[in-house]
Amino acid sequence: MVTLADLGLAGQSAFQTEITGITLDSREVMPGFLFGAMPGSNVHGAEFAQKAVENGAAAILTDRAGEALAREAAEGTNTVVVLTEGPRQALSRAAALFFGPQPETAVAVTGTNGKTSVSTFCRQIWGELDLAAVNLGTTGVEGVWSHPLRHTTPDPITLQRVLAEAAKNGVTHVAMEASSHGLDQKRLDGVVLSAAGFTNFTQDHLDYHKTFEAYFDAKMGLFTRVLPPEAVAVINLDDPKGVDVMEICEMRGLEILGVGRGPMARLQLLSQRFDATGQDLRFSWQGKTHLTRLSLIGGFQAENVMLAAGLVIGAGADPDDVFDVLPHLTTVRGRMQLAATRDNGAAVYVDYAHTPDAVETALQAIRPHVIGRIIAIVGAGGDRDTTKRPLMGQAAAENADVVIITDDNPRSEDPATIRDAVLQGALSVRSNDIHNIGDRAEAILRAVDMLEPGDALLVAGKGHETGQIIGTDILDFDDVEVASQCVLALDGKI
Numbered sequence: 405m406v407t408l409a410d411l412g413l414a415g416q417s418a419f420q421t422e423i424t425g426i427t428l429d430s431r432e433v434m435p436g437f438l439f440g441a442m443p444g445s446n447v448h449g450a451e452f453a454q455k456a457v458e459n460g461a462a463a464i465l466t467d468r469a470g471e472a473l474a475r476e477a478a479e480g481t482n483t484v485v486v487l488t489e490g491p492r493q494a495l496s497r498a499a500a501l502f503f504g505p506q507p508e509t510a511v512a513v514t515g516t517n518g519k520t521s522v523s524t525f526c527r528q529i530w531g532e533l534d535l536a537a538v539n540l541g542t543t544g545v546e547g548v549w550s551h552p553l554r555h556t557t558p559d560p561i562t563l564q565r566v567l568a569e570a571a572k573n574g575v576t577h578v579a580m581e582a583s584s585h586g587l588d589q590k591r592l593d594g595v596v597l598s599a600a601g602f603t604n605f606t607q608d609h610l611d612y613h614k615t616f617e618a619y620f621d622a623k624m625g626l627f628t629r630v631l632p633p634e635a636v637a638v639i640n641l642d643d644p645k646g647v648d649v650m651e652i653c654e655m656r657g658l659e660i661l662g663v664g665r666g667p668m669a670r671l672q673l674l675s676q677r678f679d680a681t682g683q684d685l686r687f688s689w690q691g692k693t694h695l696t697r698l699s700l701i702g703g704f705q706a707e708n709v710m711l712a713a714g715l716v717i718g719a720g721a722d723p724d725d726v727f728d729v730l731p732h733l734t735t736v737r738g739r740m741q742l743a744a745t746r747d748n749g750a751a752v753y754v755d756y757a758h759t760p761d762a763v764e765t766a767l768q769a770i771r772p773h774v775i776g777r778i779i780a781i782v783g784a785g786g787d788r789d790t791t792k793r794p795l796m797g798q799a800a801a802e803n804a805d806v807v808i809i810t811d812d813n814p815r816s817e818d819p820a821t822i823r824d825a826v827l828q829g830a831l832s833v834r835s836n837d838i839h840n841i842g843d844r845a846e847a848i849l850r851a852v853d854m855l856e857p858g859d860a861l862l863v864a865g866k867g868h869e870t871g872q873i874i875g876t877d878i879l880d881f882d883d884v885e886v887a888s889q890c891v892l893a894l895d896g897k898i
């Protein structure tokens with residue numbers, strides 16, 4: 405039997421109350437459940453306290469803003485109201501205690517771009533070291549055990565349930581993505597971390613956070629709040645915000661493992677040499693130089709690999725063992741993935757660049773591998789940060805020779821309006837070789853048809869995604885598959 409006291413909610417009245425489940429959604433409450441009535445972005449969860457009580461909630465956890473509604477609903481029933489200043493944090497910790505032990509070693513990574521890549525590389529490194537590992541984030545739970553997820557950082561109840569299930573299935577190591585929404589909503593606060601990483605900080609999600617400061621502060625919650633004091637902070641010092649992150653971590657007395665090209669980095673990238681299938685790296689660890697080879701396209705992937713290596717070392721692995729396995733790392737699905745090659749040699753890459761910085765980084769990353777033109781397909785998602793749209797168009801026009809603007813998950817918005825915002829950004833750079841083709845399949849077909857020997861195509865924005873979200877419908881759509889089919893069709897093979 406689990407009681408409110410067992411969930412860290414002792415000291416409250418009726419702390420011996422038995423709890424049979426936890427949920428954030430009144431509609432999911434079953435008899436004996438703890439209902440987390442949280443302040444939301446649309447409505448306060450306490451608005452649904454009445455429904456939770458009707459469904460048999462044993463307790464309602466809420467804050468001062470939700471107190472009156474919760475007490476009103478509970479009046480005359482056995483439902484206990486538990487009041488706390490930080491209800492989201494309390495709920496995350498309660499969920500951790502309720503669902504039971506997580507895998508013994510957990511690391512998390514935050515930053516605007518690179519979280520999925522870094523966490524996947526951590527899982528691959530651990531796997532090469534014969535450890536039972538998974539990554540958890542945008543692409544679900546992947547590795548020795550897998551599980552689909554709807555969010556990059558799931559709500560705390562799903563997260564703790566999944567972590568406990570992973571542990572029961574033998575998973576000992578987990579690398580997870582900490583999204584800014586997840587950190588802001590304290591979804592990770594019940595997780596015990598050995599190390600946490602910071603990739604970079606550029607524009608995204610201003611629709612939610614409103615200002616750069618609020619977005620940055622949300623991310624810093626990983627280091628100022630979630631990470632325990634004895635854990636290691638692994639920081640990309642090449643990012644303009646890297647030193648700020650380091651100072652924030654120093655103030656908490658965290659051990660810092662700096663990664664980057666500059667001399668302050670303990671894991672220092674000394675040089676990269678690119679060729680058609682990957683790159684040779686020279687790097688140093690605490691003064692000693694190492695050489696390695698990565699079968700990965702794109703200079704930024706070396707930064708992601710260094711950060712992943714730092715996290716795995718920070719979480720206790722032997723550095724030499726880690727460095728030995730780096731040549732075995734493989735492409736992360738939908739991140740600079742070579743989807744197909746035309747008979748004339750022109751390559752088609754699929755990448756998940758969906759921020760201005762990522763569009764620029766991805767296009768610059770393929771430049772050393774291309775002797776001809778770069779054609780870029782770019783679009784922006786609906787119901788997301790609107791201010792990034794022209795900046796994405798601008799980044800595409802500045803870094804590609806031909807730009808095709810197309811749809812990427814318009815969701816509830818008018819697709820032509822989204823495309824127009826991206827188009828304005830591209831047109832601010834130049835007017836030639838900029839095309840606007842709403843239908844994504846047609847855009848890909850047209851782009852593949854343009855490819856001459858020596859050219860390359862980057863299809864940006866959807867990466868691993870397998871659907872195009874139009875309104876509330878999700879239509880099957882997979883950039884890798886569509887691009888491969890277009891190549892086969894235009895080369896006369898189907």
Ligand SMILES: CC(=O)N[C@H]1[C@@H](OP(=O)(O)OP(=O)(O)OC[C@H]2O[C@@H](n3ccc(=O)[nH]c3=O)[C@H](O)[C@@H]2O)O[C@H](CO)[C@@H](O)[C@@H]1O[C@H](C)C(=O)N[C@@H](C)C(=O)N[C@H](CCC(=O)O)C(=O)O
Nearest residue numbers: 428429430444445446447449452555556557559583585586
């Ligand atoms: C903006 C945002 O992040 N919203 C998330 C948040 O909702 P909220 O608390 O703001 O919801 P609300 O609508 O105001 O409702 C308040 C509360 O009332 C409850 N409620 C509501 C209705 C009802 O009948 N009964 C009831 O109890 C809700 O469960 C909620 O707890 O908490 C909910 C439960 O955990 C999430 O499902 C929801 O994710 C929405 C669907 C979402 O789309 N989130 C995206 C933007 C997101 O989180 N993305 C990040 C970042 C991805 C990236 O890095 O690019 C991610 O980690 O995936």
Ligand SMILES: Nc1ncnc2c1ncn2[C@@H]1O[C@H](COP(=O)(O)OP(=O)(O)OP(=O)(O)O)[C@@H](O)[C@H]1O
Nearest residue numbers: 516517518519520521542704755756757762765766
């Ligand atoms: N270190 C990096 N620096 C800049 N851009 C990067 C870096 N790593 C990846 N990218 C770009 O960002 C895209 C998304 O990468 P990834 O999925 O790893 O990021 P993410 O942070 O998990 O994104 P999301 O916020 O959607 O979860 C890549 O396809 C690539 O274009």
Ligand SMILES: N[C@H](CCC[C@H](N)C(=O)O)C(=O)O
Nearest residue numbers: 758784785788812813865866
């Ligand atoms: N995690 C990101 C993914 C964006 C991917 C892009 N294809 C889109 O739909 O905007 C977001 O939800 O903002």
Ligand SMILES: [Mg+2]
Nearest residue numbers: 519520541542
């Ligand atoms: Mg991700």
